[in-house]
Amino acid sequence: MxxxxxxxxxxxxxxxxxxxxxxxxxxxxxxxxxxxxxxxxxxxxxxxxxxxxxxxWPNKTGDFGRDLTVSAAEVPTVGAAPLRWAPGKFYLIRNPDGVLAVYWKCVHLGCTVPFIDADGQFRCPCHGSVYDANGAYVSGPAPRSLDTMPVEVDDEGNVTVATGTIQTRGGYSPEQAVAYNF
Ligand code: FES
Structure with missing residues (x-):
């Protein structure tokens, strides 16, 4: 036709x-x-x-790349498994220092890295890189820790993650986390 x-x-x-x-x-x-x-x-x-x-033409669809907000009710408690937030391709981690968002893309060759509850670590299924509960490098062919995204916390404990800004880092340091007193 x-x-x-x-x-x-x-x-x-x-x-x-x-x-x-x-x-x-x-x-x-x-x-x-x-x-x-x-x-x-x-x-x-x-x-x-x-x-x-x-x-x-680049097909930029979906929410990845935008600022995405995780409501306070969904923020994990300290010590709990990180929250997997698929639209933003990140894990929201809560530790005693606060909250941080970790990009789920393996820094070796880009596979999506799952968090393994049983051992409290991220383990890449592709070539075996291992990252600790903060996404910091432990072992394997990955050259560094998982990347992070900037995080902001509002007065009610909602967490906004800037998924358009990917930050590299060496290991984990407390200043990577944003204080979270809720
Ligand atoms: S892509 Fe993750 S270890 Fe190779």
């Missing part, structure tokens, strides 16, 4: 151009057909090119 529509539009556009006065000369049938054909080809090319560009 769409190709037929494109062709008809091309013929119409080409026909219109062909009917425009050409220095006072009358438009011939040959000229009409040529311009209609060129119009069709032009429109098909433009649509194909536009589709190709759309295909290659």
């Amino acid at each position: 769409l190709p037929l529509l494109r062709t008809l539009i091309g013929i119409a556009v080409g026909g219109f151009v062909a009917l425009l006065p050409h220095g006072g000369r009358k438009t011939g049938r040959r000229s009409f057909v040529r311009n209609a054909t060129l119009g069709s080809v032009g429109i098909v090319s433009a649509l194909t090119g536009g589709g190709f560009v759309a295909l290659l």
Whole structure:
């Protein structure tokens, strides 16, 4: 249906151009057909090119990259397993220093790293890198600790994570956490 529509539009556009006065000369049938054909080809090319560009254009959908808020009710207690927040691709960790958000992407080759409740660590399923409960490097081929995202805590204990800002770090230090007294 769409190709037929494109062709008809091309013929119409080409026909219109062909009917425009050409220095006072009358438009011939040959000229009409040529311009209609060129119009069709032009429109098909433009649509194909536009589709190709759309295909290659970065497809930034979803919430990742925005500031996302975790309500106070969802913030884990100290010592509990981190909260896995899929829309933002982070874990919200609560420890005695406060809260920190850790990007779940392995810093080795980018696999998603799960938190293993049984041993209280993050373990990458791809090549075995291990990170402790704060996402700090323990072992494996990863070159550093899991990256973090900036965190803000409001007056009611809601935590906003800036998932568009990825921060690298060495190990864990207390200042990476934002105080959380709720
Ligand atoms: S991608 Fe995680 S260890 Fe290789």
